[in-house]
Amino acid sequence: DADVTQTPRNRITKTGKRIMLECSQTKGHDRMYWYRQDPGLGLRLIYYSFDVKDINKGEISDGYSVSRQAQAKFSLSLESAIPNQTALYFCATSDERQGHYEQYFGPGTRLTVT
Amino acid sequence: AQSVAQPEDQVNVAEGNPLTVKCTYSVSGNPYLFWYVQYPNRGLQFLLKYITGDNLVKGSYGFEAEFNKSQTSFHLKKPSALVSDSALYFCAAANSGYSSASKIIFGSGTRLSIRP
Numbered sequence: 001d002a003d004v005t006q007t008p009r010n011r012i013t014k015t016g017k018r019i020m021l022e023c024s025q026t027k028g029h030d031r032m033y034w035y036r037q038d039p040g041l042g043l044r045l046i047y048y049s050f051d052v053k054d055i056n057k058g059e060i061s062d063g064y065s066v067s068r069q070a071q072a073k074f075s076l077s078l079e080s081a082i083p084n085q086t087a088l089y090f091c092a093t094s095d096e097r098q099g100h101y102e103q104y105f106g107p108g109t110r111l112t113v114t
Numbered sequence: 115a116q117s118v119a120q121p122e123d124q125v126n127v128a129e130g131n132p133l134t135v136k137c138t139y140s141v142s143g144n145p146y147l148f149w150y151v152q153y154p155n156r157g158l159q160f161l162l163k164y165i166t167g168d169n170l171v172k173g174s175y176g177f178e179a180e181f182n183k184s185q186t187s188f189h190l191k192k193p194s195a196l197v198s199d200s201a202l203y204f205c206a207a208a209n210s211g212y213s214s215a216s217k218i219i220f221g222s223g224t225r226l227s228i229r230p
Contacts, residue, residue, distance in 0.1 A: 004157070040123075042204060042220040043158070058217070090157055101146050101165065101208065103218065105157030 003027045004106035006091050012112045013081050021076045021109050023091030030095060032074040033103065034058075034066060037088040046089075049074055081113045116141050118207050120221035127195045127228050135190040135224045137205030147188040148206040148218065149179055158204060164188060165210075175199070195228045202226075 004025045013019050023032065030051050035043040045058030047066040055068055063085060067075045078085055088110050092103040117140045127133045139145055146165055150158040162173025169181040179190045188205060205221040 040222055042118075042222040044220075045217060048217070092158075102148055102160040102163050103158075104160065105150075107155075107157045 004091060004093055004104055006089075006106040006109050008109060009107065010110045012114065014114055015082055017081050019078045019081055019111070021089055021091075021111070023074045023076070023106055025072050025091075025093045025104075025106075027093055027095070027104060028071075029093035029104070030071065030097075031093060032068065033092040033094075034064075034074065034076045035090045035092065036060070036085075037090060037108075043090065046076065078111075081111075083113045086111060086113045116207065116209065116219050118205050118219050118221040120203075120205055120224045122224050123222075124225045124227065127226070129197055129228050129230050130194055133192050133195045133199070133226065133228075135203050135205075135226060137188045137190065137221060138186050139188060139205070139207040139219075140186065141207045141209050141219075144210040146208045146210055146218075147179075147181060148208075149173065149177070149188075149190050150204045150206060150220075152202040152204065152223075154201075161190070161203075197228045197230055200226055200228045 007022045033048040034046040037043050044060050046064050049055045049068045052068050065077045088108050090108050091106040094103045119138045148163045149161040152158045162171050164171050164181040172178045177192050202223050202225050204223050206218045208218045
């Protein structure tokens, strides 16, 4: 969905390095999410944010941190990357006003940690 | 614990035949249910949802799904498959509580392959 953008699209980094993945949205949605996708495991929630001042841990938050710089921006950081964080990372947004609960996803960031 | 099961890793169908992708869920309270599709090198795209009302919901690209509360299922269906339907399909569920609705649980995905 072009309304949700992620940078970078691909990244290779070394073990122990700090890395930030960025997400921006032009949909005007209040809620934003970070997921990781691993083959055979579906998507697992890392962090989610209901608004700029409300950030919550998801299912697998260990080793990750986030920052909601503005309603439209939500960044995911790996403070010290490790190889098992190699995965496809997705940002998503939703707007639950008026009963719209579906999420809209960015194109993903493929992260490889060597 | 809440969960979503997609019992088939892969479904193979001939073009023109009907297709079904199965999904069962375990969610406390009333469920919100979703189907998403993922094409190669793309993010997930929303197909359809059940929130309340009619058990048969229609979505994008001719897909539909039926909510069956007694069987806790939400199978995705299409009467006539197209080769372009080949993709990875995810079922997802959430509890209908205000804060819980954001915490969607995804199934592991089913790869749909439509042969010409």
